[in-house]
Amino acid sequence: MDSAFVIKTGGVCAAKGFRASAVSCGIKDPSSSKLDLALIWSNTPAITAAVFTQNRVKAAPVQLSANYLRADDPQAIIVNSGNANACTGPVGMEHARQMADVTAKALGIRRRQVLVASTGIIGVPLPIERILPRIKELPQLQGKKDCRQAAEAIMTSDTVAKSAVVEVEIGGKKVRLGAIAKGAGMINPNMATMLCFITTDACISKTELQRATREATDLSFNRITIDGDMSTNDTVVVMANCRAENRKITARGPGSRQFRDALTALMLKMAKKMVADGERVTKLVEVRVNGAASQRDAELVARAVANSSLVKCSWNGNDPNWGRIIHAVGYSGAKIKPELVDIYLDGLCATKHGIANQNGTSFKELEKVVTKRKFTVGIELNQGRAEYHIYTSDLSPEYVDFNRREYAVPQS
């Protein structure tokens, strides 16, 4: 993280002109008061960029939001947890539309200015009759506590609410970027059951915001993996309302590099929070591949290691099992030469030229590394100059147990 960024609290309400709030509609549990409906809104229309799931099965709110985003400049996002509104057919699409309509009315804006997101159970229609009446209360709730509660309301199996703020100076003006997110299960290459909503008061062109969002997503949410699955509902939205009054940032113009770096730092921070809070995860591991013949080879190797069940099991057991790592390197599909491969654990050499490092790091020393909560696996292919890195977790018996039968119906 660049030291120029001041990390502050305030979540999505840190940027000027943004508010957020939450209520409980009993979607998660009709008999409890768990928060499960959140609204994020701007006083003025916002230039908005978004990245949605690459899963071909897309939830109704994802389809609706993608359409609305093409039609108008959004001013609000309405989000529910507890039900993903996915695989729900035409009725699901009607429900998503109703959520946008009622929110637009409550805020006095156009329906296409409202984006919709959902996360939770799959294949079950939303309890829409419990949701719609509560929406109009949301704009009334404008306190600091209400803003904090929005981060709570989007959680599913997350154990902690996730928010962060970055501040950056652009052309002599302070610009703020704030985020809330939910992660947990199914975190994966190319996004996950993850929602991340980012607000900023930056003045920025739509083209440049889209480019920055795409680039930052590639360097953060697309670089994390927990269980290799990919959700139907993944959504990253960045809204910029221009209230910071900086000179408008355009492609490659002044401030564009600072803005992108700030957005990337913020998303990376949120991405790491997601991995660390993955279902029953005990370790955050960075897999860093160097010396590949191509970027594609570097990525293949990094993803094979980061997604190997056996490698992840060994980390859970504090076992510095380089044999399983070199296995995964071997079957990754990348063009590698085993006799050139070196493997490092936090810089300590475990494997030299494809075999145990004989003038060597001791087993005890290597064990000490993988016993930590955070460490880096370095893989040097010695074949070229390309590199790639990805963040992953261990795989615990508790993860499997947790996912054996969490719900009578599937979640997203």
Place this chain on the structure above:
Amino acid sequence: MDSAFVIKTGGVCAAKGFRASAVSCGIKDPSSSKLDLALIWSNTPAITAAVFTQNRVKAAPVQLSANYLRADDPQAIIVNSGNANACTGPVGMEHARQMADVTAKALGIRRRQVLVASTGIIGVPLPIERILPRIKELPQLQGKKDCRQAAEAIMTSDTVAKSAVVEVEIGGKKVRLGAIAKGAGMINPNMATMLCFITTDACISKTELQRATREATDLSFNRITIDGDMSTNDTVVVMANCRAENRKITARGPGSRQFRDALTALMLKMAKKMVADGERVTKLVEVRVNGAASQRDAELVARAVANSSLVKCSWNGNDPNWGRIIHAVGYSGAKIKPELVDIYLDGLCATKHGIANQNGTSFKELEKVVTKRKFTVGIELNQGRAEYHIYTSDLSPEYVDFNRREYAVPQS
């Protein structure tokens, strides 16, 4: 399985002219008498075909055997368990060569007529001084019990020894095919830490045997997956010594179809035994994809579902979670239309046109299917005519626990 095949006992000694035996060298455990060295041999040179691991990291015995196979017609296979002789550098290659040399001497054959296989710990040199002296005892042991013990001696984390025999009539002559195999951990697409040795007294051309072996492997061992990893030591060998005196089977000649069917049936039987005995596995699941636009799409969908951690967790919990299945279909990379996808559990429709089957199978009925030890997941893409199927297992908390720290050093 074609009813024409009489399944008999006898393992690799059922085919005429083949023998097998085993001893304990203390590789697995110096203080126990666990069997860990096996020999399979033919009285006469055998036409031989083999398929080796596609992992780019290949153990020394795999490299040696591939070379010898090109040079001569083998007559024996020497196999140890407890140590994979993988990632062991030049010393590992020298050890593999010594095993072949000593075996050749004991049998009075040429060194290149001996194939070598190893399975077990990775990255640690073989205790070769304990292995070589025992090799010469193996040809003396020729009883039925000795033959059975060969199947035991190749086990690592397997819980049962695996063998099978198929008999088929070709041109009026009885031809026998016998197999022993080991599987357990890391069973995966494109083979696994699996060894399978097949003996047959068929008379067959080398080209035809190679073709039949490749085809049967594609339809059996390449269609099973437990944890998605792939070993450095995978080996399938088929030896044919012509003692059945059938008219030689040649490409597309008389008997070629029967022989291929018999070999495929035998390998499929062994492959299913491996999945069912996978580490801490409780279910054998067939994933069958129909109606794909292309064979590639069908395979992508089948493998995505069969390797999804979340899908496999749900099976372990007897949860008929079609939402997780359609997730995996969506991110498989295949060109699918969610609104056309139907999902069946043992023929009961769980999902119709991408949403819950509303005129419907009840949750209770679906739950009953996935509670069974064996069931089939049918996925109908309704996009074309291509199909693919694969066998997989559930994922249990016990699997993860078992693999957290089984050994101080890695296994293959």
